[in-house]
Amino acid sequence: MAYRNKTYVAFASEDINYYWMMTAWKKNQGIDFNFYDAHDINTALDTSQPETIRRRLSERLTNTKQCLVLVSDITKSKAARSNTFLYYEIEAINRRALPVVFVNLNKSRLVQTDKLPATLIEQYSISISFGPKIIMYALDNFPEDFVENERSGSKVGPYHYLDDVYKNLGLD
Template identity: 40%
Template sequence: MAYRNKTYVAFDGDNDIRYYYLMKAWRDRDNDSFNFHDAHDLNKSRDSSQEQSIKANLRTRFSNSKAFVLLVGESTRYLTKFVKWEIEQAIKLDLPIIVVNLNGKRSKDESRCPPAVKDALAIYVSFNQSIIRYALDNWPSSHKKHRDQQHSGPYYYKDNVYQELGL
């Protein structure tokens, strides 16, 4: 089994890639452990036109992941070819899911939430470096506790957590 030390990030590669690039800039600037795979860097598959080869490559990335971050923008809920599959894989592998609302909402956004993650055990946060890092540091252990108690559905951090982070 692979050593799981990465964070798998999924997003709408056509519309929301700038947010992913910003996350990479945060990581590079701070030189910290905010380490993740680019779910849309599909060029590693020899034939990127073949859905099967792309998914095989993504499965390898999942096998190295300790958490799944889903960046949710305006169109994410309509993506069924890869994003839906990535969500399903994260649920199947029981990865802690962190849903990041690109519109700043701090809880589940019913109008943008992809149906595949709608009822899954997940934490919902706004797009901000501090709260995303906080979720990456804290949600995996909370996820395990909630899962062990057979809880599911959406979770979110209360306002005092955001205030403590200066948000």
């Protein structure tokens, strides 16, 4: 079995500018943002056939420790359409029972169930606002909580961090 150490970022293609912003945060030396970019592994070209892209996505998800799902107004509907890659990604994340951090692009700190992919709505997950400090906090803390919850089974469905977490990170 391969060692899982990557963070996979899933998003609707219309939200790619937010993904690019995250990669800029990672490169910025003033921000300690440490995620492993699963999208850079075995790059699939836009001109690739859908089967090739799905195979490459599957390879990336095999080495994934946790997932970020960027959530916008179109995420739920696009994740429900079987002809999109987001649909395939969400289905694969669900099958693998990977820890999911939902990142609200509108910066809401609350769970926005009306925007979340239906396939993942019953899984224990965390919803956060879009920003480097809270994303880093979630990546550092949620997977361990997720694994512990897998043992105990005490939490089901989406959760969000309390305001104290944001305050302790200097995010008022």
